[in-house]
Amino acid sequence: MRSAHTVEQVRAAEAELMARLPEGALMRRAASGLAHAVSDLLGSTYGARVLLLVGSGDNGGDALYAGADLARRGAAVAARLLSPERTHASGLAALQKAGGRVVADDRAAVGHRPAVVVDGIVGIGGTGGLRPNAAAAVDALRGVPFVAVDVPSGVDVDTGRLDGPHVEALLTVTFGTHKIAHLVEPAAGAAGVVHLVDLGLDLPDADLTALQADDVARLLPVPGPDAHKYTRGVVGVRAGSRQYPGAAVLCAAGALCGLAGMVRYVGAAADEVRAAHPEVVVGDGHVQAWVVGSGGGDDAAEAVAAVATDGVPLVLDADALVHVPRVGAGGPHLLTPHAGELARMLGVERETVEADQLAHARDAARRFGSVVLLKGRHTLVAAPDGRVRVTTVAPPWLATAGAGDVLAGLCGALMAAGCDAFDAGSVGAWLHGAGAAVAGDHGPVTAGAVAAAIPAVCRSLLA
Template sequence: MRAAHTVEQVRAAEASLMATLPDGTLMQRAAAGLATAVTDLLGGAYGRHVLLLVGPGDNGGDALFAGALLARRGASVEVLPVADRVHEAGLAAVRRAGGRVVALADLIPPDVVVDGIVGIGGRPGLRRPALDALRAVAGVPLVAVDVPSGVEVDTGRLDGAHVTADLTVTFGTHKVCHLVEPAASACGVVHLVDIGLDLPDASVTALQADDVAGLLPVPAAEAQKYTRGVVGVRAGSARYPGAAVLSTSGAACGLAGMVRYAGGAADAVRARHPEVVVGEGRVQAWVVGSGGDADAGEALAAALRDAVPLVVDADALRHLTAPLEASALLTPHAGELAAMLGVERTEVEADQLAFARRAAREYAATVLLKGHHTLIAAPNGRVRVTTTGTPWLAVAGAGDVLGGLCGALLAAGLTPYDAGSVGSWLHGAAATLASAGGPISAPDVAAALPRVIADLLR
């Protein structure tokens, strides 16, 4: 499990550990990890030109002590202060190792820039000296120390000018901004350096492959189709039969024992999936809404009458009334979530974590907010972030497959929170496998699911 802690949690853990260690030990640990990461990025330190952009805090100190280590390994290290003061001990270490302080007017293009402007205690946005320095080195590979300067660490928001890094080297734990968009995209690749922090449980996490494998519903030796769960699909319509086909494709991934279809596109479903049972009947979970068109409201009402867990997507989301009494997983994109909450789409996109949590709380349901990094928010405030996937997954019908897949996991016995988290992870991994770096379609994603699942279980 990848955990993302808040600034307050990190600060408390650092203070507790520093009380047991000699002064400066944590900074030296961070600097050593940072110097190693920069060396790896460059393919070696000797003869390389490293520029440190340094602000006044401990983040700048980490950069300076790392610069001293790089200078001792043969790098040419220059320091460009972007504040009235910098970490004095760190600057002295750089100078002793042969580094030097430079002015903006004297910059020579470096091989790499290290962003030590502000750290996790900094406010969003950047001041003029930092912006001028960043403009002067535009296009040079950039390594951020702990977090890209200028982002909102605990929310993932971007409010004002900020650094966009190629690599972020963080210490002790991931922070929320490393996982949550839009700030996550400013982090580039995130490399975690263990500095020995003892941290509490985090409310924002990201499943890893082993976690997903441990949550997958695996049939027992004596299993039969009904004990493995029956997932019902009320999706598609005469106008959008493809949504029914894609939803049942996701549901028929093999994680549930049987798929039942009740909707207005039965012929299309039969033609594609002869194993799907068409008609009303008992199910352990429903998938409702994708391509439902004018039928979506009645389909949702019928599913709610069964009093089983359900996945609500697309057209059916417009018919929800908060709070829900059913056990539900809601799967909106940003525009649909905005409509559910009566706000603008741009507001949701700018503050995804806050709005996903708000919707989960108001609707008393788990909310899966689709995006580059999909968020799965529970009513109690816990959030899982899905980081699998590929930009090629942004294709029509992919969400229909995801809804069916999550419904299969609900029918097999997972909670809405686990079903959304595991389903989203599998969906992204299947897209990556199917893509192999190129374009895909929604049926490709559904077809790749069994292979992804088999690989996890090996």
């Protein structure tokens, strides 16, 4: 499980560890990891031109000590001090002793463009976007790869928001634990690849986590030796409509991932579903979970009304989301909106949701008393109690028509097989993303191919 901790949690753990270590030892440990990561990125350190953009405080100290390490390896290191009066004194002394230089501007730093820029401007305590002098320095270096120290400067660490000018890093080297901004969009997009340097911090359980392959394998519902199709769970699908029969076919394909024992379909696209999936049982009957709304169009209200009092968990997608207040007991249910749908549910603009995804997913989960799966580049699954899981495995090619229908069916199968809504949403999102990566083989993928790849992903996990 990859955990992301808040600034307050990290600082408390660092203070506890520093009390047991010699002065400066923790910073040097972090700086050593940073220097190794920069060296790996460069490939050959000797003669490489490295520019440090150094702000005040410990973040700048990390950059300066790392610069000293790189200078000792033969790199040509220069530092531009953005807050000279508040520069980390011992870090600066170490850099200069190792042969690094302090310069007044970027061109004087290297004679021409550096091979890499180390962003030591603002640490995890920063708020808001970059100040004008820092923003100008960053802007002047567009096109040069940036390595961010702990987090890209200018992002909001505890929310994942971007509230102004910020660094766009190719690589972020973080210390002790991941931070929320590394996993939550839009800030996660500014972090690039994130490399974690272990500092040995004693951290509490985190409210925001990201499942890894072994976590997903552990959570998969696996049938026992005496299982039959009914004990493995029956998932009901009320999706599609006369306008969108294909959504029913794709939702059923996701439900037919093999994780539940049987799929039952009720709706206007029965002929299309039967033709595409002869193993699906068409007609009403007992189920352990319903999937409602994908491609529902004008039929969505009727479909929600039909299942609202069944007393089983629901996956509500697409057109069913506007009818969330009508659902009955059996929850918490799983709601699967994209940003535009969540914005309508909350009465805000789509851009507002996209700018602060974590806060809005949590708000919706509390407001509706259900688990909310906010689809996106990094999908968020938020529980009413504040826990959030992030899925980061999906390739950009997964942004394709019908993919959400497959995801809804897959989550319904997991719920019918016994997963609660939080596990079903987070495991389903992970399998969905991994299925897209397998089906597309780093290239284009269709929704139907994603559904077809999910059993293979599960087999590889269980092996």
